[in-house]
Every structure is written in C-alpha cells, then in structure tokens.
Amino acid sequence: MSTTSSTPPVGEEVPQVPDDAGSSPEATVPSDAGLQPVKLLLGVLGIAVSVYLMGNLFLAFAWYPQWFFDSKILMGILGLVVGVGGAAVLFWFLNMAIEALPRRLEHGVMPYAFLLPGFSLIGLMLLFPTVQTIHYSFANARSTAYVDPIWANFASLFGSADFWSAMLNNLLWIAIVPAITVALGVVVAVLADKLSAGSEKWSKSFIFMPMAISFVAASAIWLTTVYGYRPPGEPQTASLNAIWVNWFGQDPASWLDIDTARLNSLLLMVILIWLQTGFAMVLLSSAIKGVPEDTLEAARIDGASEWQIFWQVIIPQIWGTIITVFITVLILVMKVFDIVYVLTNGRNNTDVIANMFFREMFTNRDGGRATALIVVLLVAIIPILIYQVRDFRKQEAMR
Amino acid sequence: MATVTYDKATRIYPGADTPSVDELEIEIADGEFLVLVGPSGCGKSTSLRMLAGLEEVNGGRILIGDKDVTHMPPKDRDVAMVFQNYALYPHMSVADNMGFALKIAGKSKSEIRERVEEAAKILDLTQYLERKPKALSGGQRQRVAMGRAIVRQPQVFLMDEPLSNLDAKLRVQTRTQIASLQRRLGVTTVYVTHDQVEAMTMGDRVAVLKDGILQQCDSPRHMYDHPNNVFVAGFIGSPAMNLMTVPVADGGLKLGDYVHPVEREVLANAGSEVVLGVRPEDVDLSDSGRGLPIEIDVVEELGADAYIYGELPGSGPTDKPFIARVDGRTPPKKGEVVHFTPKGDHVHIFNAESGERISN
Numbered sequence: 001m002s003t004t005s006s007t008p009p010v011g012e013e014v015p016q017v018p019d020d021a022g023s024s025p026e027a028t029v030p031s032d033a034g035l036q037p038v039k040l041l042l043g044v045l046g047i048a049v050s051v052y053l054m055g056n057l058f059l060a061f062a063w064y065p066q067w068f069f070d071s072k073i074l075m076g077i078l079g080l081v082v083g084v085g086g087a088a089v090l091f092w093f094l095n096m097a098i099e100a101l102p103r104r105l106e107h108g109v110m111p112y113a114f115l116l117p118g119f120s121l122i123g124l125m126l127l128f129p130t131v132q133t134i135h136y137s138f139a140n141a142r143s144t145a146y147v148d149p150i151w152a153n154f155a156s157l158f159g160s161a162d163f164w165s166a167m168l169n170n171l172l173w174i175a176i177v178p179a180i181t182v183a184l185g186v187v188v189a190v191l192a193d194k195l196s197a198g199s200e201k202w203s204k205s206f207i208f209m210p211m212a213i214s215f216v217a218a219s220a221i222w223l224t225t226v227y228g229y230r231p232p233g234e235p236q237t238a239s240l241n242a243i244w245v246n247w248f249g250q251d252p253a254s255w256l257d258i259d260t261a262r263l264n265s266l267l268l269m270v271i272l273i274w275l276q277t278g279f280a281m282v283l284l285s286s287a288i289k290g291v292p293e294d295t296l297e298a299a300r301i302d303g304a305s306e307w308q309i310f311w312q313v314i315i316p317q318i319w320g321t322i323i324t325v326f327i328t329v330l331i332l333v334m335k336v337f338d339i340v341y342v343l344t345n346g347r348n349n350t351d352v353i354a355n356m357f358f359r360e361m362f363t364n365r366d367g368g369r370a371t372a373l374i375v376v377l378l379v380a381i382i383p384i385l386i387y388q389v390r391d392f393r394k395q396e397a398m399r
Numbered sequence: 400m401a402t403v404t405y406d407k408a409t410r411i412y413p414g415a416d417t418p419s420v421d422e423l424e425i426e427i428a429d430g431e432f433l434v435l436v437g438p439s440g441c442g443k444s445t446s447l448r449m450l451a452g453l454e455e456v457n458g459g460r461i462l463i464g465d466k467d468v469t470h471m472p473p474k475d476r477d478v479a480m481v482f483q484n485y486a487l488y489p490h491m492s493v494a495d496n497m498g499f500a501l502k503i504a505g506k507s508k509s510e511i512r513e514r515v516e517e518a519a520k521i522l523d524l525t526q527y528l529e530r531k532p533k534a535l536s537g538g539q540r541q542r543v544a545m546g547r548a549i550v551r552q553p554q555v556f557l558m559d560e561p562l563s564n565l566d567a568k569l570r571v572q573t574r575t576q577i578a579s580l581q582r583r584l585g586v587t588t589v590y591v592t593h594d595q596v597e598a599m600t601m602g603d604r605v606a607v608l609k610d611g612i613l614q615q616c617d618s619p620r621h622m623y624d625h626p627n628n629v630f631v632a633g634f635i636g637s638p639a640m641n642l643m644t645v646p647v648a649d650g651g652l653k654l655g656d657y658v659h660p661v662e663r664e665v666l667a668n669a670g671s672e673v674v675l676g677v678r679p680e681d682v683d684l685s686d687s688g689r690g691l692p693i694e695i696d697v698v699e700e701l702g703a704d705a706y707i708y709g710e711l712p713g714s715g716p717t718d719k720p721f722i723a724r725v726d727g728r729t730p731p732k733k734g735e736v737v738h739f740t741p742k743g744d745h746v747h748i749f750n751a752e753s754g755e756r757i758s759n
Binding site: 295297 | 451452453472473474476478479480482483484486487488489490491499500503504547551
C-alpha cells in the first residue's frame, strides 16, 4: 500500500520544487516523511506566543501608558515595529507549523493558512458588523431584545411618511446626479480636448480642483457664496439671492427651505455634481484621448459629420469608461450624507436615508430603527454592486 | 470614376519654414494607379491626406474630375481611404465597419447588406462579417479596410501604406491582389508607400518625392531606364544603382586607365567631373586590368544570380558599397580584385553639381 500511495507524490514533486523554492527547500525536500510532531508543536507554540505578546503590548499601550513614559511617539514607533515585525514572525511560525504537516496536506493547507489572517480581519471588520447590523435591525432601540413582531422596525419605517420622503430623495439623487455628472464630464473632456495643450492643462486643473474639497467644506462654501439668505434690506452676499433681488427685483428667498418640486434637494445635488464632475472629466478625458485618431479620420472620409462621429465613433469607444464612472458616482450618491447633514439636516423634505440613519442612531438613540434603515440601503445597493463587479470582470476580460 | 489633378498644391505646417509639399503638380488619369513613393518625411503621406481633405491646402488647387475640392471637407469629396493601421471601428462588426459610410449616406438596410456582401465575397470575408475587428488576423483586418473602401464605390481610392503592417510573405501576396483588384474595378487610385519595390510592381505610374518636391513622375519602366536625377537613380531599383564621381576625359569618362566613350553633346553639358550611374546588372567585371579595380568584400549567392559587394578605389567604409550582379554559377571569390567597366551604353550620366541627368 505504501508503494502505491507514494508513487504519485514523487511524480508530482518535480514541478513543485521551483514553486516553493523560497520556503527553505533544503528542509522540505529531503524530509518527504509524514508528520513532524516537534516542528509542528514549535510552530503552533510560536504562533500562540507571538499573538499573546503582541496583543498584550497593544493592550499595554491603552492601559499602562506610563510604562511608555506617556509618549505617543514612542508608542507609535513601537506599535509600527512590533506590528510589522510581529506579523513577519507570526507568518514564519505559521509556515513552520504547516511545513511540519505531511507533504500532501502541506500543499493543500498552505495557501489557506496565508490567506487566513487577511480573511479574519475582513471578517472581523466587515462581515461581522454587517451580520450584526442585520441582526440588530430586528431588535429594540438598545439592541437588548427582539421587537414584537420581529419586523416591527421595518413596519414602522415603511409606515412613516418621512421614510418615503427620504427614499424619494435618494431616488432623485440617484436618477439625477450620476447622469448629469457623467454628461458634464464628457462635455468638459471633449471641449478641453479641443484647446491648446497649455490651456487644456489649466482648465482641467481648475475643474478637477473641487475634488480636493471635503463635502462639509464644499457645503459651507456653497451656503455662504451661493445659497445664503439675508433679510430684505440687507445686502445679499450670496450670489443666487443677489441676482434674484438685484436683477429680478424680487424679495430674497431662503432657497434651501423651498421644497416645491424638491427645489432644495436639487440645489443640494448641484454641490455634489460640482464636486464630482472633475473626477468624471479626468477619467473620460483620458478615455477620449485613447480613441485612435485615424478612426475619426476614417469616419470623416466615410462622410460622417462631427456630431455623428461623436455619437457613433467616440461614445461607443469610451462606453466602458462611461459605465465605470457612472457606477462609481452612483455608489457615492447612494451614501450621500454630509451635504444634507450640514446644510439642512433633512428639514423641508431634503432628508436622505444616510442622514435619517444618523439621526435615529445618534440623536434618537434608536438602534433598531437605525439599523433597519441601513439594511434597506444595503439591499438597494446590492444589485448595483453585482453589476459593477460583473462589468469590471468583463472589462478586464476585454483587455 | 474621375481624374485627379494636383495643381501646384502646397502644404506648409504651422510654424515650419519650408513647405512639406511644395507646388506638387501631377495629373492622374481616370482609372490610373499612381504610386507616391519616397523616403520618410518626403511629403508623400501629406500629399495623399491633402487629397483626402484631412490636411489643409495652403496654396494651389486640387481637382477631382472637374470639381475643385481644395477646400472641401472630406465627406463631400467622394473618396475612400485605406489607412496604415486600418482604422477599423473597434466597436462595430466587420459588416458594420464596411457599411458605415453607406449608413451615413442614408442607404436602405437591404442595399447596404447587398453591397457589403458583394464586397465581402470579392475579399473572401463572408464568414467573418459578424466578427469584431479584434477577433481578426492582421491580413483579415487589412482586407476589411479594403472592403470598407470598395463598398463605397468612390471616385478615388486613397491608400496610405496599407501593407506596412503585414509580414513579408503576406505583403507580397496582398500586393498582387490589390493591384489586380484595382485593375478589375478600374477606380482611380493613389497609393503611398516608402517601398520602391511596391511602387515599381503596382503602379501604372510612379511619382518620386523628396523633401516635398516632386522629382519625377513616370511609368516604372521609364523611370528605371531614365532617372531624371541622382536621387531618383539611387532610390529606384534594388539593389541600388552604383553612383560614382568620375573625371571627364577627351571623348569619354575616365575609369582608371580606361576611357568609356560618351557622345560629345553629352559631355558638352558637363564640367570636369560627372556622376556616373551604372545598375548592378550593367556591370562588366574582368580580370583584364582594364577599368576601375574593385576589391570584393561580400558575395551573395541567390542561385540563379549572385551579387558581389565591393569597394571602389578611394571610397571610405561609410560609403555605399559597389554592387554588381554576376552569373550565379561562376561568381568571383571574396577578397579578389576585379576590374569594372560599364556594359555597352547602359550608363546614366548626371551633372556633378546639380545632380540632373545629362545623358539621354
């Protein structure tokens, strides 16, 4: 039996040697034997000790800062050195433990063992909170017991007008912002492409600049310079009212309070479009520059007008980039929070799901309703995520 | 179908001092295959693009038929172009690529289909009609580019080095196919290449350009036998013509101690020196000691023929080698010294200063 089972591994071994040339071949190649208990024990012990020591060091940072002379810099350096070095030591022991396993097992286990730490972190930081959030969405405000009936949080959400108003706003944001951002990005990219090299660089830099501004700062800028309101008689310092009052002779309006046709929500969207157009423009511009010049010339000779060339030759060739930009902005829009929080905090029908969540969670302290909101948002995002991953794979396959 | 006329057509790129195409004058007959040839940067592609309408004309006129197209946009010129990199639309199938111009022209779907299929049959592309360009080989892409031009049934075909992206074997095959296709369709064609073999084998007439200036426009045969100047003489023919500066003697040219007889009227136009051109096949080699001594560096045996490469007396290592075609069965050996005289009256004599031809 031993002969029959040992023949295939010997055959497999030859191509395997270069594979793990890095992991001490002099140790593994001659010892084709089965389990090496001492080595395994050493490895496992090493893993346990290094995890224990590292964990305690980081706990000590928190509990006994005086041991480190209360020096944040010292703690930072130590944390960096021990964190990186410790990870290396951990993997070294992990490798040792697995090499001690029988050869055939070793090659099966090795990749998973090295993926394990990464997967554990993702599980801890991403998967666990997701599952817990879904779990809490069926629980009471303090997450101590299930609500009765179990879907009560969702039922109360779906029964509230505020929720549907926020949902409608989210839908409006989704329907308007990504499309306009991409369209503006294409227009700016095409027009910039027609400028001389120098002015193209400058104009693109200016349009890209808002990307560097945080949402909160952008909101403040737009409030003071565009949407702001001063009582009648005072000088209108924000441009929208300045135009409204001085050119049209109207009374100043508090623009962000006007929810007729959701005007205030639309005004908030303008800010995000302003912030994101630069991003769309940069990606689309490089895509447009990637369209071979001779296909445009061929189309010109084929009798196409510039308009036909744009729609039938340029746009189809940059379609992949358009979709990528659209989905990236779309996902950003679904999470929109800062602008609404800063400027209106959801008043006058401007609320969105993310802002509603924030209020439920941190103002009303209702964990059940808050998590239920997030679950609704999560479910809404999933189809888009799936489409994006598929689209990404398709693009990769086309390369 | 139509004639094409370049009437002193000039192109000066913005910021350039000298024109890229300088007062080009060519008249191309209806159905003619004209090849524009020259080294890179000679203005041949620019000339073609001026005719296509992709390049502005800064002086002179260009006519297609009787119509002045000098400042007309490309779409109104009724020309079709085959690009060096084919310029296929990557997002369209082969059929859509070939039918794009007809679609833009507003032809009915059935008519487009019919004409595309007809062209596909001629080019052996029928089974690839639904494929995208990226799923085709280089040769197939080249044929699609041809097909896109044929489907149009234009007044003029323009081809900008359409074979330069094919491998050597396919290039020779396609060369013949394009030439025979053009003769069958009878469409006036302007073809740009840097390869003088392509020019000689395909064109009804060949126009040689250098630095934006037309050097000579003639049938391949006449151009080979009567190059107008030193440049054309050296450019046309493979291997290249041997060109050497030789002193003029009484009644002929002095080659060492041998005097090659030349008519008096010819020498009347020469100074004390002329440039003598002798094609490799017009070289007589002997060991008689008569003529210029050549030391043989390399012997290339091609079977039927052999070429010898050697050095003329007084030439440096950077000068072009002297080339002679000899009988393949009894080639001289490497390292031998032989003596060269021109065969009969197959000599080309050029003015040493202007480079212009002075012999008949």
